[in-house]
Amino acid sequence: MSPTDTAHDAIVAVRGLSKVYKSGFQALKGVDLDIRRGEIFALLGPNGAGKTTLISIICGIVNGTGGSVLVDGHDIVRDYRPARGLIGLVPQELSTDAFETVWATVNFSRGLFGKAPDPAYLEKILRELSLWDKKDSKIMALSGGMKRRVLIAKALSHEPRVLFLDEPTAGVDVELRHDMWEMVRRLRESGVTIILTTHYIEEAEEMADRIGVINRGELVLVEEKHTLMRKLGKKQLTLSLQAPLASIPSELESWPLELSQDGLCLTYTFDTQAEATGIADLLKKLGALGIDFKDLHSSESSLEDIFVSLVRSRA
């Protein structure tokens, strides 16, 4: 694919984006990122990495210091209105008038974008979010989970093509988390592009088509989820030995082995990508050395392990 094709395919194109806050702190350092039309993109990063800053600039809440962002070809600074009209943002906190009803709040949000009232559309989104029977309730009377749903309804009120969710499931219970995942999938099926930030690796693992990792204001990696897991994933083979070893025999020094403190477990770590894992050779060698094992099991690294090692290696 040529760079032009990529740009065409991107619904959000971020180029050389930097942000220096008034304090002098550089929160973003030249970020380049293309979000593909119709994908679910998860942005992962530790606290303070720059996730909210990046989203806030794309959504026009914070001004960037350098670089550019196009949303479906509209520059977010020069063409602010059409760019912003394509975007829905679900922020972390609800800053809506607590005395308003759900219906009034969502209807008002739509109006802010200059869209004509469309009660049928609002009814549809409130029903999909299981908020219909709460439409006349005041926001302050809702549970935390329901308030979250209101945030989503507000963000969807003007029929955006790109939806940003900033930590959508932080602090919500498991049931609501699964409901929200389901809803995000349905939205994607209806053609909405989704960008979410999350601390929950499980969420990225479950939902995302592609994953971006941001650390200290730099996008350190953007990859298809499956490729990422295949590329960086490691497998471990653990052997439970019949008799403890005092140390790893010198004949096995060339193998990346680890011996547990009690000398009873030998762990061999290998790349899932490697053509030959070396397991057969290792087992042969152990046999020749008279090291017997009673059990063996293998495990694969999760996205969490991958993420932690990526962020650590760059710290």
Ligand SMILES: Nc1ncnc2c1ncn2[C@@H]1O[C@H](COP(=O)(O)OP(=O)(O)OP(=O)(O)O)[C@@H](O)[C@H]1O
């Ligand atoms: N208004 C501001 N003035 C100065 N520094 C700021 C401001 N807003 C954010 N920062 C700093 O910029 C860095 C990035 O913050 P940001 O909120 O983008 O991170 P994040 O990845 O979203 O983190 P979290 O997961 O904790 O929300 C942090 O070190 C933060 O302290």
